[in-house]
Amino acid sequence: MAVDSGHSVTEAVDARRVHGPGRRNGKPSGNSGRLRRALSTHWYAWAMVAPVVAVIGVIVGYPLLRGVYLSTTDANEANVERTIGVNHIPATYESVGLDNYTAILDDGVFWDRLSWTVIWTVSCVALSFVFGLALANMLNRKLKGRSFYRMALILPWAVPAFVSVFTWRLLFNEKSGILNKILAGGGIDAIPWLNDPTWAKLSVIAVNVWLGVPFMLVAMLGGLQSIPGELYEAAEMDGANAWQRFRHITLPGLRSVSSTVILISAIWTFNMFPVIFLLTRGGPGDATEILVTYAYRLSFVVSPRDFAGSAAWGVLILLLLSLFAVVYRRALRKQGEVW
Amino acid sequence: MTAMKTTSATPGAPRKGRIRPRGERGPLASVALHVTLLIASAVAVLPPLWLLVTSFKPKSEAFSTALVKDFTFGNYDHVLNDTEFLSWVGNSLFVVGLTTVIGVFISATTGYAVSRFKFPGMRPLMWLLLITQMFPVAVLIVPLYNLLASMELLNQPMGLVLTYLTIAVPFSAWMMKGYFDTIPVEIDEAGRVDGLNPFGTFWRLIMPLAKPGLAVTGFYSFITGWAEVAYASAFMTGEENLTLAGGLQTFVNQYTSDWGSLTAAAVIVAVPAAVIFGFVQRHLVSGLTAGATKS
Numbered sequence: 001m002a003v004d005s006g007h008s009v010t011e012a013v014d015a016r017r018v019h020g021p022g023r024r025n026g027k028p029s030g031n032s033g034r035l036r037r038a039l040s041t042h043w044y045a046w047a048m049v050a051p052v053v054a055v056i057g058v059i060v061g062y063p064l065l066r067g068v069y070l071s072t073t074d075a076n077e078a079n080v081e082r083t084i085g086v087n088h089i090p091a092t093y094e095s096v097g098l099d100n101y102t103a104i105l106d107d108g109v110f111w112d113r114l115s116w117t118v119i120w121t122v123s124c125v126a127l128s129f130v131f132g133l134a135l136a137n138m139l140n141r142k143l144k145g146r147s148f149y150r151m152a153l154i155l156p157w158a159v160p161a162f163v164s165v166f167t168w169r170l171l172f173n174e175k176s177g178i179l180n181k182i183l184a185g186g187g188i189d190a191i192p193w194l195n196d197p198t199w200a201k202l203s204v205i206a207v208n209v210w211l212g213v214p215f216m217l218v219a220m221l222g223g224l225q226s227i228p229g230e231l232y233e234a235a236e237m238d239g240a241n242a243w244q245r246f247r248h249i250t251l252p253g254l255r256s257v258s259s260t261v262i263l264i265s266a267i268w269t270f271n272m273f274p275v276i277f278l279l280t281r282g283g284p285g286d287a288t289e290i291l292v293t294y295a296y297r298l299s300f301v302v303s304p305r306d307f308a309g310s311a312a313w314g315v316l317i318l319l320l321l322s323l324f325a326v327v328y329r330r331a332l333r334k335q336g337e338v339w
Numbered sequence: 340m341t342a343m344k345t346t347s348a349t350p351g352a353p354r355k356g357r358i359r360p361r362g363e364r365g366p367l368a369s370v371a372l373h374v375t376l377l378i379a380s381a382v383a384v385l386p387p388l389w390l391l392v393t394s395f396k397p398k399s400e401a402f403s404t405a406l407v408k409d410f411t412f413g414n415y416d417h418v419l420n421d422t423e424f425l426s427w428v429g430n431s432l433f434v435v436g437l438t439t440v441i442g443v444f445i446s447a448t449t450g451y452a453v454s455r456f457k458f459p460g461m462r463p464l465m466w467l468l469l470i471t472q473m474f475p476v477a478v479l480i481v482p483l484y485n486l487l488a489s490m491e492l493l494n495q496p497m498g499l500v501l502t503y504l505t506i507a508v509p510f511s512a513w514m515m516k517g518y519f520d521t522i523p524v525e526i527d528e529a530g531r532v533d534g535l536n537p538f539g540t541f542w543r544l545i546m547p548l549a550k551p552g553l554a555v556t557g558f559y560s561f562i563t564g565w566a567e568v569a570y571a572s573a574f575m576t577g578e579e580n581l582t583l584a585g586g587l588q589t590f591v592n593q594y595t596s597d598w599g600s601l602t603a604a605a606v607i608v609a610v611p612a613a614v615i616f617g618f619v620q621r622h623l624v625s626g627l628t629a630g631a632t633k634s
Contacts, residue, residue: 038459044537048452049464051445052512059505060471063482070481080485135379138372145373151617152380158616159387160566162584163605166591167390170598176402178389210382218620267473274568278588292569295477299484300573307481314478321473 071100071312077305093308100312109286109294110316117270117290120205124269125262127209132216133258137250139217140224157214165278168207169194172279197287200280204288208275212265223257224250259332266328267321291317387609394602402598414603423578424604427586430575434499434582435564441500442507443515443557447549450515451541455527471509476569479505484573494580502570507560514559518552519545558619562612583608 075093082089104110139150156164171179172193180190193203231249240248271292276282282289282297289297291313299310364372397409418424449468453461483502484493492498522545530540546553568584575581578589587608590601 042456042458045452045456045458046460048448048537048541049460052449052468052508053464055445055504055508056467056471059483059501060474060479063479063486063505064474066482066485067478070485081489131379135376138376143372143376149376149380152384153376154620155383155387155613158613158620159609160562160612162566162568162587163390163609164386166587166601166605167386169591170393170602171386171389173402178402181402210386214383271473271475273476274566274584277568277572292475292477295475296480296569296573299481307485310477311481314475314481317475318478321475322470325470325473 067311068315070308071315072097073308074099075307075311076309077303077307080307096308100308101316104309104312104316110313113286113289113291113294114320116201116288120201120208120290121266121269123205124208124212124272125266127205128212128216128265129258129262131209131213133220133254135213135217136220136224137246140221153217154214156210157218161211162274162278164211165207165275168203168210169279172203194280195284197284200284200288204276204279207279208269208272211275212269215265216261219257219261220254223254226257227253263325263328266324270321270324271317291320390602390609391606393598394606396599398597398599414599415607418600418603418607422600422604423581423586424607426579427581427583428608430496430580431565431582431584434496434503435561437496437500438503438507438564439557439561442504442511442560443553446508446511446556447515447546447553448541449512450517451519451545453512454516454519455524468509468512471505472513474505480569480573483570487574494575494577496580499571499574499582502574503564503567506563506567510563511556511560514556515549515552518549518556521552522548555619558615562616565612 072095073093074096075091079091079093081091135153139146139153143149159167171177174180174190174192174195177193179193183189183191192199194200227249231253232245235245235249270290272290273292273296276288276290276293277296280288282293286294286297295310295313295317298306298313394414395410395412397411397413400409449464452458453465483505487493487495487498487501490498492501526544526548527540530544535543566584571582571585572588575585578586581589583604587601587604590597590604
């Protein structure tokens with residue numbers, strides 16, 4: 001993707017040419033004049049982005065502010081505004097300041113869930129990245145049956161995720177699932193795939209890696225194909241062996257695309273609701289509950305539903321993710337990535 | 340290339356271990372490569388395959404290890420005729436289809452503006468779109484639930500459409516920007532010279548050229564919504580109102596486990612999705628990563 005930088009430079013030049021006249025229009029004279037000029041130059045751009053800005057403002061911005069507000073109250077199922085039959089009951093929750101946050105941060109549950117979420121995210125992303133990269137390298141060469149392998153390997157992505165998760169539950173079934181039957185055939189005791197805390201953790205990671213590898217594979221294949229073949233030829237002339245070529249040409253060539261897909265997939269995995277929710281419902285106990293599913297449990301599963309607590313969890317999750325994205329981008333920028 | 344081949348294959352080269360040019364490998368390496376790929380393919384294909392096999396077994400035999408035993412369409416018959424499956428399909432199609440159409444349409448203009456013009460507020464907007472994409476479900480779900488409840492849209496397909504727009508819009512805008520970036524600016528300029536205003540250029544020249552991009556973006560936001568579980572499980576109740584992700588959960592839960600119906604329904608859901616996916620997958624990743632790297 002680094003090749004694109006040349007393209008965007010010319011594009012920036014072109015874009016400037018498009019409104020050349022607007023910019024050259026004399027010196028700025030006073031604020032209102034500048035505003036009017038900005039309006040006449042940019043009004044169509046603003047008009048074009050207006051619908052999206054409006055939609056995001058209404059259905060993301062408002063709920064977000066409301067969520068932040070809820071997180072500083074003691075709202076729960078019993079005191080929010082609601083209608084029972086014909087009676088309308090007004091909201092009676094009140095502000096409690098930052099109590100929800102201090103309560104969450106003092107409680108061990110949050111830190112337990114956070115550390116499992118980090119383990120889950122890191123292992124899922126790392127494993128699917130390594131598998132995806134390895135398989136992409138194998139596919140990126142002359143090979144009989146290449147398109148067959150490619151199709152087979154992408155299949156987990158093509159099947160809707162919730163369908164795959166149900167399939168895995170069928171395979172993992174402790175009493176009569178096919179996996180345990182195969183093990184029994186080999187004389188091994190049945191493994192409680194989803195009913196033992198440790199096995200359940202391994203199982204959800206395995207399923208998520210299974211789901212995530214195809215995306216990595218396709219992204220890496222695209223990256224590999226954008227590395228010019230001349231580089232490899234030059235390296236061969238200089239006597240570099242396969243490992244050296246991989247280490248010094250392939251990996252640097254994939255830097256830009258892999259940093260993007262790792263960021264995307266880390267965020268996806270961190271927020272991966274369906275796999276955990278449909279595979280184990282966070283169980284056994286709350287062993288496989290990641291932050292997102294736990295926040296969901298607070299507002300829709302436990303009784304009484306704890307809206308305020310759930311909102312506070314949500315805000316904390318958002319803060320963590322933003323922090324992660326900022327740090328990650330800064331680290332890339334330090335290494336000379338431009339985006 | 341030929342010159343190089345001869346160099347590296349020269350007998351008596353000083354280096355230990357011959358260096359093979361790319362694209363050539365020894366028979367042992369070939370076998371290892373194929374074995375590895377075969378194992379990986381088997382791991383990828385077997386679970387969906389097993390789903391397919393199970394769906395043709397009678398209910399009582401759902402867990403039998405036999406590949407084909409008492410082959411039957413009974414599960415499909417049951418799912419299609421005796422359950423709410425078809426209304427779930429209808430609900431899902433309605434909700435996700437409407438979301439996709441609205442989402443892609445309003446994001447196309449934004450993608451175009453961000454791709455072509457430099458205007459004040461552009462960078463914050465791009466950041467907003469990027470950050471909105473990583474919003475966890477957990478932040479918005481409670482306020483959205485309350486919002487929909489106060490608008491009496493809970494349990495209504497329209498409520499879910501509104502909710503899914505929060506997912507579809509930022510994402511589609513990024514993807515469309517990535518696609519517009521690949522259309523040469525000269526086309527815009529030609530339009531401008533011929534006296535079209537920016538809207539005319541966009542609508543008459545660029546949109547027709549962007550049809551493949553629109554299709555891919557639309558498809559991707561379609562499958563994202565199609566597989567959405569959290570909002571659908573929280574906002575929709577009552578068996579006939581569910582979407583597919585919620586409906587399938589009713590086959591296997593703590594009270595019942597009707598694996599026969601589940602597998603049949605899953606196959607009906609998965610096969611068309613997988614086929615369409617096969618057609619567009621080549622464009623998906625380039626769209627995703629191009630959008631993210633070109634800001």
